Amino acid sequence: MSVFKFPKILATNPQIEFISNVNFNGYSLSVLREDTIHPKVSGNKYRKLKYNLIEARKLEQDTLLTFGGAYSNHIAAVASAGKMHGFKTVGIIRGEELSEKINENPTLTFAKSCGMELHFISRTTYKMKDSLEFKATLKSDFGDFYLLPEGGTNQLAVKGCEEILSEATKRYDYICVPVGTGGTMAGIVEGAQPHQSVIGYSALKGTFQKELVQKFSEKQNYSITDSYCFGGYAKIDSSLVRFINEFNDQTGMILDPVYTGKMMYGIVAMMKNKYFEKNSHILAIHTGGLQGIEGMNQYLKKKNAPQINL
Numbered sequence: 001m002s003v004f005k006f007p008k009i010l011a012t013n014p015q016i017e018f019i020s021n022v023n024f025n026g027y028s029l030s031v032l033r034e035d036t037i038h039p040k041v042s043g044n045k046y047r048k049l050k051y052n053l054i055e056a057r058k059l060e061q062d063t064l065l066t067f068g069g070a071y072s073n074h075i076a077a078v079a080s081a082g083k084m085h086g087f088k089t090v091g092i093i094r095g096e097e098l099s100e101k102i103n104e105n106p107t108l109t110f111a112k113s114c115g116m117e118l119h120f121i122s123r124t125t126y127k128m129k130d131s132l133e134f135k136a137t138l139k140s141d142f143g144d145f146y147l148l149p150e151g152g153t154n155q156l157a158v159k160g161c162e163e164i165l166s167e168a169t170k171r172y173d174y175i176c177v178p179v180g181t182g183g184t185m186a187g188i189v190e191g192a193q194p195h196q197s198v199i200g201y202s203a204l205k206g207t208f209q210k211e212l213v214q215k216f217s218e219k220q221n222y223s224i225t226d227s228y229c230f231g232g233y234a235k236i237d238s239s240l241v242r243f244i245n246e247f248n249d250q251t252g253m254i255l256d257p258v259y260t261g262k263m264m265y266g267i268v269a270m271m272k273n274k275y276f277e278k279n280s281h282i283l284a285i286h287t288g289g290l291q292g293i294e295g296m297n298q299y300l301k302k303k304n305a306p307q308i309n310l
C-alpha cells in the first residue's frame with residue numbers, strides 16, 4: 001500500500017468568486033468555489049473524506065465500504081478517491097433493480113470504472129444498514145473494511161468541513177450552505193466567526209438536521225430552512241431548471257439541481273424579500289455535486305422537459 005498523500009489537485013485553495021452587488025438593499029453575493037477542487041471528489045466530498053482516508057490509512061485498512069443511492073455524489077467521490085489513493089472500494093447501493101441497469105446510470109458506471117465493487121440490496125434491507133446484524137453480514141461478505149456512513153458524515157468529516165472556512169471568509173456576514181445530513185453545515189457552524197450567521201438550505205423536507213449540527217457544535221449562530229426544497233430530495237420543477245440555466249448564462253457557474261441549485265434559488269429569493277440585513281456580504285458555499293447532473297438530465301429527457309445546461 002502506498003504512503004498516504006493527497007495529490008496536488010486535491011490541495012488547491014478554492015477561490016471566492018464575486019457575483020454581484022445586488023441593486024437593492026446594498027447586498028453583495030459571492031460564491032466559494034469548492035466545486036473546483038476536483039471533478040469528482042469535489043466540494044464537501046473532499047472535505048469529508050480527507051481525515052477519514054488518513055484515518056483508514058493509519059488503521060491499515062485497505063478497503064473503504066460505504067452506502068448510497070443510484071446517483072449519489074458520495075459513491076462517486078469514494079470510488080474516485082479510493083482509486084487515487086490505492087484503496088479497494090465497496091459500494092452498497094439502494095435498490096436491487098439497479099444491478100441490471102449499471103450501464104444506463106452515469107454515477108454507477110463511473111464508480112465501477114474506478115474499480116468500486118457494487119453490491120445491490122433491496123430498499124427494505126437498506127433501511128437496516130446501520131444495524132449490528134447487517135454490519136456483521138458485511139464483514140463476512142467483504143472482510144475487514146473502513147466504514148464510511150451514507151453521505152460520509154462523521155466526526156472526522158465535520159473536522160474536514162471546518163476547513164471550508166478560512167481567513168478569506170471572515171469578512172462575510174452570512175454563510176449559506178446546502179444541507180443533506182447536516183454534516184457539512186456542522187463543520188461550517190463550528191468554524192464560523194461570532195459575527196457570522198450560517199444559513200442552511202435543506203435539500204429535503206424538514207429541518208431535522210439541527211439535531212446533528214447540535215451533536216457536533218454548541219454554537220447557536222445558525223438556522224435551517226426547507227422552504228426551497230422543491231417538495232423533497234431530488235425533486236425539481238421547471239422553475240428550478242430555468243433558474244439554474246439562467247444563473248449559468250449570467251455567471252458561467254454550473255449549479256446542481258439537488259443541492260446547490262436549491263440553495264442559490266433560496267438565497268436569491270431571500271435577497272428579493274430583503275431577509276438579510278441591509279448592506280450585507282453574503283457568501284454561498286458551492287459544495288460541488290455536478291456529477292449528478294447527467295443522471296438528472298436523463299430523467300428530464302425521458303419526460304421531454306428542458307434539461308440543465310452543462
Ligand SMILES: Cc1ncc(COP(=O)(O)O)c(C=O)c1O
Pocket residue numbers: 043044073074151153178179180181182183184185256259260287288289290
Ligand atoms: C453537492 C452536495 N452538497 C451538499 C450536500 C449536503 O451535505 P451534508 O449531507 O453534509 O448536509 C451533499 C450531500 O452529501 C452534496 O452531495
